[in-house]
Structure formats: C-alpha cells, structure tokens
Amino acid sequence: MSRQDGASRRVSAHDADDSGTPILHVDMDAFFVSVELLERPELRGLPIIVGNKEGRSVVTSASYEARRYGVRAAMPVSQAMRLCPSAVVLPPHHGRYREYSDRVMEVFESVTPLVEPLSIDEAFLDVSGAVRLLGSPRTIAALVKQRVLDATGLPCSVGLASTKYVAKLASGLSKPDGLLVVPADETLAFLHPLPVGALWGVGGRTEEQLTNRGIRTIGQLASTPLSMLQRAVGEASGRRLLELANGIDPRGIELARREKSVSHEVTFPTDVSDPTILKRELLNLAGLVAIRLRKGGYAGRTISIRVRYADFSVVTRSRTIGEATNVGRRVYDEAASLFDDLDRGGRLVRLVGVKVDQLVPADEAGAGLWDPDEEWREAEQTIDRVASRFGDLAIAPASLLGKPRRRGLGSRGDSQGAGSTDQPLGPVDTER
Incomplete structure (x- = not known):
C-alpha cells in the first residue's frame, strides 16, 4: 500500500491524447477494505482498518479515510488505533479476497489476452490488439473500470501510458476510482516534477543517497551524469534509474510471470x-x-x-x-x-x-x-x-499436533512484496 490517500488525485479529460498509450495499469482501490464493505455497506465513508485487534496484529489494509490520519499497511493495529481512535477494525477474510481477485482477472482477460498480474489486486494490460474491436485505449480503460464494477461491485483506478512504469505511476496518482492518461509525447513532462522516491527501485536508503547529493526530483536525476549515479547507487542501479527517469522502459507484458x-x-x-x-x-x-x-x-x-x-x-x-x-x-x-x-x-x-x-x-x-x-x-x-x-x-x-496450524493464502509470491506477511494470516495488502 502506498501513502496515497486520494488528496492529490489527478484524472484526465475525455479528449486526452491516448494514441500512443497502449499499456494499462489497473489497480483496485483499497482492495481488502472495498471487499469488506460489500458485506458492510453501512460503513462506507468511515475510517476502516482491516486487521485483528487481538495480540500484536498489523494493519492489513486501510481505507482512504483512515490513511488521512496516517494509518498505513504493516503498522501495528494498536498504533493505528492511537492515530485514528474512531476507526472501525474488521477482521480479514483472505479466501474472499482471492475469490474477488479471480473475478477481476477474468474481466481483464475478457478485454485482452495480454495480461500480466502483479499481485492479487493489480495487473498490466496491453490493449494494442483490442483497439480495432473496442475503441481507443482510453475507451477500453473506461470499459475495464465499468466491467470490474459490474462483475464485483469494486472500484479500480487505471493509468494509461506508453510504458509499464509510467502507467503504474499514473494509476497511483488517479486514486481513488480515477483514470489518468499520460500522452506519449508528454512522458517527460509528467515524470520530471515527481519526487525521486517515485522511481521504481528507489527505497528509503537509495532516496537518502540521492537527496544527499541534491537529487530530489526525477528531472534532476534525469540530468545527472551516469558516472555520478553509479558511484551513489551502484553500476546496474544507476543505469536503470537513469533510463526510467528519461522515460525509457522497454519491458513488454510478461504472460507467464515466474515467482521470484x-x-x-x-x-x-x-x-x-x-x-x-x-x-x-x-x-x-x-x-x-x-x-x-x-x-x-x-x-x-x-x-x-x-x-x-x-x-x-x-x-x-x-x-x-x-x-x-x-x-x-x-x-x-x-x-x-x-x-x-x-x-x-x-x-x-x-x-x-x-x-x-x-x-x-x-x-x-x-x-x-x-x-x-x-x-x-x-x-x-x-x-x-x-x-x-x-x-x-x-x-x-x-x-x-495440538498446535493450531496457520493456512497460507497461496498468493502469487512476494516478488512485489505480497507473499511475505508480518502476521499469522495472509499478506499485507499491496493495494493503493
């Protein structure tokens, strides 16, 4: 789960240029919370925490209302309740989340066979081959949102771009329930004002190493000499970050993602x-x-x-x-x-x-x-x-024998941080 709480939501106008944006990143909104609210609609609009009050459970997921109080995934529930005493705590139901995830993935595959699931609640889609039948990429994105809502009752956000990385950034900025197109010729204008921490692969330590050198935005990183970046973060990481900062991401859709x-x-x-x-x-x-x-x-x-x-x-x-x-x-x-x-x-x-x-x-x-x-x-x-x-x-x-055994969720693995869990049951929600 990112720190996105919907306060800086960005969406595109209907006439945004989507001619060069065949890559969609579709991300369910506060997925675990949204699934729980299907059974508890009277709680909509309230700060919700999915987790267990007992013992030292951590937050599995939090609604956007709870995030505005500083509640985050993987935070101890006790700490989350101190930040947001009015929050309603709901126990997780991981089998239910898997069921709804399967329905969502079926919707994606009804639109295009080029689907790359990233986790239980997000995927990349390449809609290049669907344009002739279903319309422009933006039209298809709106269709995906509606079909997911009709099939599950759940909202999602969609980012459209010429590359996977930019599409993923766009979906995060459009949350909740948004759609953001990044025209191909506006990729750098979109990327460069963003903080350097938005780059894929920039964690806390790397961000500190970059900011200590005065590199605070993606634009500043894009204009940094490769040799300087490599001294700061290593040869391979420096080259990869410089390419991403300049909008270079040649990766296509991986149909058979191997668990790491x-x-x-x-x-x-x-x-x-x-x-x-x-x-x-x-x-x-x-x-x-x-x-x-x-x-x-x-x-x-x-x-x-x-x-x-x-x-x-x-x-x-x-x-x-x-x-x-x-x-x-x-x-x-x-x-x-x-x-x-x-x-x-x-x-x-x-x-x-x-x-x-x-x-x-x-x-x-x-x-x-x-x-x-x-x-x-x-x-x-x-x-x-x-x-x-x-x-x-x-x-x-x-x-x-005599000891309660814990079930595994059987997720797609933790290559995106989803398979590893800091609590007895299931993973921390990877949704945004």
Missing part, C-alpha cells in the same frame, strides 16, 4: 525465547512454504530465515543448496541449521520467517544420482493428496 520467491512469516502474540517453540514454528512455516511451492509447480535453491527481535532489530541468514527442492523437511532442516548458527544470546524473538528463492519449475529441478529427500518427498506428496480431499490442515507433522 515464496515465503511465510509469523509474529508471535508474546515474545519468545524458547528455541523449541521457535524451531517448531520454523517447521510449520517451512511446511507452508513447501506446500505453496508444490502447488505452484516450483522448487528453489536458496533457503532463508528472518528473525525480528523484541527491539525490532532484524537478522536474516540464507544458504544455497546443490539441488532445488520443494520438500518441506529439507527446507526446515536448512532453516533450523541457519537458526542454530545465530548468536541470539537468549534474546526475545518477535517474528520468524522462512523463504525459498532462486525458483525453477519443479520438473527442471533435476535431482542427482540419488535423491536425499526421496522418503520425505513421498510422504509430503501423500500429504498433498490427503489435503486435496480433506483440506490443508487434515494432516501435519507429529511435532505440530
């Missing part, structure tokens, strides 16, 4: 120091990650853990193995070994997470002359078959 990683995290209700409890949670998380890998047809070579201590400091450790795996026990063994190598000194732990990346299609993983995971692989494939008939929680490792 799969991860699960959990925040404990109270801080934990007992290594037995912590490693039992790693076992649970490793199993959930492996299930998602197998469901997606992937295996991965790099296994990582993430540990957040009670003082909010974070430690990550990773290890790359010889053959890619999607076996939960192998993922756990590596994660537990990484955990054992940490010098914790008895420190209290707030959060643990497990991630697998360097993903490849499972049928390309290729075991060696012998498969060290063979027995566990067969056992987990049996678990998958049982789960397909009786549900994900029908069978679990003996060490987890």
